[in-house]
Structure formats: C-alpha cells, structure tokens
Amino acid sequence: MRLSIWPGAGQRYDEILEVARHADETGWDGVYVADHFMDNAAPGRDPMAPTLECGTVVAALGAVVPRVRLGTLVYGNTYRHPAVLANMAATVDHVTGGRFTLGVGAGWQVNEHEQYGIELPPVKQRLDRFVEALEVLHGLLRRPNTTFAGEYYRLAGAVCEPKPVQDPLPILVGGGGERRMLGIVAKYADVWNTWGTPDVIAHKSAVLDEFCARQGRDPKAVARTAQAHVVVGGELPAMPMPVIGGSPQRLRDVIAEYRGNGLDEFIVPDGLLGKGKDRLQAMDTIRSFKDA
Known part of the structure; x- marks a missing residue:
C-alpha cells in the first residue's frame, strides 16, 4: 500500500515544502494539495485564514521535490474550466517529469462560491457538468484534438499540446456518493478517492x-485511495471528518486494516501532526507502519 502526505494549504509555503521534502527523503510515495481559496465557513474557523492556491503550489513542489508523486485533492470543477485545467495538468506533468496525478471533483464549498460570485448549482446539475468536464479532460489529454458539444462545455477541434509525459496521465475522481458519484468514478476515473475509516472504505469500494x-470495466482498473485525520499518540478529537490512531499500536492496526481491505494508497492530512520537528517525527512514526 502506498503512503502519501497531505500538507494543508493554510500554512506558509516553507512549511509545506518542509513536509514535502521530508516525505521525499524518507520513503513516502506522494504529496497532495487541496484546491480551495479560503477556509470552509464553520464555527471556530477563521474566515480570514490565509490559503495558498493549489495549482501554483503543486507546480512549485514539482520543480524542487524530485521523487514523490504530486497530486491534487481535488480541483473544483465549478471554478476550473476543464480545457484550462487540461493544459495546467499537462504542464505540471512536464515540470514533474511524469509524476502528476490530476485529482478533480464536482465542487462543493459554499463560502468560496458566494464570496467570488461563482455559481454553485444544485447537486444534479453539478454532477451533470462534472461528467461533461471529464469527457473534455479525457479528450484533451488523450486524443490529438477534441470536439465536444455539451450543455455546459463546447469545444471545436480543440488541442492541448504538449500532451502529458504520462500516457495516460492518471485522473483521480474524488467523491463517495453511492447513488451516482461512484458510477461516474467507475466510468471515468483511473484513481478513486474519498474520506473514510477502513470499514467505510471497504463498503464503498464494494459498491464501486x-x-x-x-460498465463492463475491470474493478482493478480503478486504484483505491482514501484519507482520514491521523493522531500519533494522544486522544482522538471530535471532528466532522474521520480520525484514526491514538496510540502507535492502534494506528499501526488501523493502517493494517486499510491494507487488508485492498486499499492502494492511504493519504495522511498533516493537520493533527503538530509543527516543526514534532510533525516530522510523527511522519516518521507513520512511515514505519507502511509495510508493518
């Protein structure tokens, strides 16, 4: 099972770079960055908290961190036109020498849409638009040119050159909705990602x-990735997103559960790992469980 780190974009670039470089030097497999422009509006959150822009950070890391894969969790389709995004992805794949995973999702965070005046349609329309965007991305990244006439996107003999180094560049789709989203994953994704504890991921993977x-597609053609917040020693906080760990032994056991359920990659957000040396030591502890 691959093991990757997810440094939060709400910290300084030098801190993100420290995490990415440490991962690169100590045997981690990947580094992911989230695509948001501000913190999510919620009680206890700072509405003025700074947030670095995802595409710029991924390109910057790709230029200076030489080994690990780089990826996005996940570019929001509502504010990233797929034709523009295809060119961004191809460029980052060249910057990284073929180490980029293009993570995309339908978009969801209300406050950034409200503040920037970007439409956030109802879920059905959002997913309809997302399906069209995936058609556009597949065409531009994998075919010489693309003509597409949809309700939301229209392309006429469109090109995206140079093509990515990877053939194909992997497209990751983020989402866990069992009524429709996992069907979209089954049709379009090379990689699937969602949040969840081992039991949740096992269930959703079976639905996928x-x-x-x-779709008549081999399930093994879709790699399975997941994340949960991680605590290395200490009590698990009450959070809306899943949290695992506590004692090192418990953390080892839960990581083994993910592996036993057939997960291909576990991604660790760094938000509960501390700062500075404490965070690097926590990363080393987690890394020691990768093959345990």
Whole structure:
C-alpha cells in the first residue's frame, strides 16, 4: 500500500515544502494539495485564514521535490474550466517529469462560491457538468484534438499540446456518493478517492466494484485511495471528518486494516501532526507502519 502526505494549504509555503521534502527523503510515495481559496465557513474557523492556491503550489513542489508523486485533492470543477485545467495538468506533468496525478471533483464549498460570485448549482446539475468536464479532460489529454458539444462545455477541434509525459496521465475522481458519484468514478476515473475509516472504505469500494461491473470495466482498473485525520499518540478529537490512531499500536492496526481491505494508497492530512520537528517525527512514526 502506498503512503502519501497531505500538507494543508493554510500554512506558509516553507512549511509545506518542509513536509514535502521530508516525505521525499524518507520513503513516502506522494504529496497532495487541496484546491480551495479560503477556509470552509464553520464555527471556530477563521474566515480570514490565509490559503495558498493549489495549482501554483503543486507546480512549485514539482520543480524542487524530485521523487514523490504530486497530486491534487481535488480541483473544483465549478471554478476550473476543464480545457484550462487540461493544459495546467499537462504542464505540471512536464515540470514533474511524469509524476502528476490530476485529482478533480464536482465542487462543493459554499463560502468560496458566494464570496467570488461563482455559481454553485444544485447537486444534479453539478454532477451533470462534472461528467461533461471529464469527457473534455479525457479528450484533451488523450486524443490529438477534441470536439465536444455539451450543455455546459463546447469545444471545436480543440488541442492541448504538449500532451502529458504520462500516457495516460492518471485522473483521480474524488467523491463517495453511492447513488451516482461512484458510477461516474467507475466510468471515468483511473484513481478513486474519498474520506473514510477502513470499514467505510471497504463498503464503498464494494459498491464501486458493482458500478464497474455494470460498465463492463475491470474493478482493478480503478486504484483505491482514501484519507482520514491521523493522531500519533494522544486522544482522538471530535471532528466532522474521520480520525484514526491514538496510540502507535492502534494506528499501526488501523493502517493494517486499510491494507487488508485492498486499499492502494492511504493519504495522511498533516493537520493533527503538530509543527516543526514534532510533525516530522510523527511522519516518521507513520512511515514505519507502511509495510508493518
């Protein structure tokens, strides 16, 4: 099972770079960056907290961190036109020498849409638009030119050159909705990602297998990735997103559960790992469990 780190974009670039370089030097497999322009509006959150822009950070890391894969969790389709995004992704793949994973999602965070005047449609329309965007991305990144006439996007003999170094550049789709999103994953994704504890991921992965069967696609063609907040020693805080760990032994056991359930990659957000040397030591502890 691959092991990757997810440094939060709400910290200074030098801190993100420290995490990425340490991961690169100590045997981690990847580094991911989230795509948001501000902190999510919620009680206890700072509405003025700074947030670095995802695409710029990924390109910057790709130029100076030489080994690990780089990826996005995930570019929001509502504010990233897929034709522009295809060119961004191809460029980052050249910057990294073929180490980029293009993570995309339908978009969801309300406050950034409200503040920037960007439409956030109802879920059905958002998913309809996302499906069209995936058609556009597949065409531009994998075919010489693309003509597409949809409800939301229109391309006429469009090119995206140079093509990525990777053939194909992997497209990761983020989302866990069992009524429709996992069907979209089954049809379009090379990699699937969602939040969840081992039991949740095992259940949703089985649902994804069913959707793949309906598409006539080998379920093994879709790599499975997941994340949860991680605590290395100490009590698990109450959070809206899943949290694992506590004692080192408990953390080792939960990581083994993910591996036993067939997860291909576990991604660790760095938000509960501390800062400075404490964070690097926590990363080393987690890394020691990768193959345990």
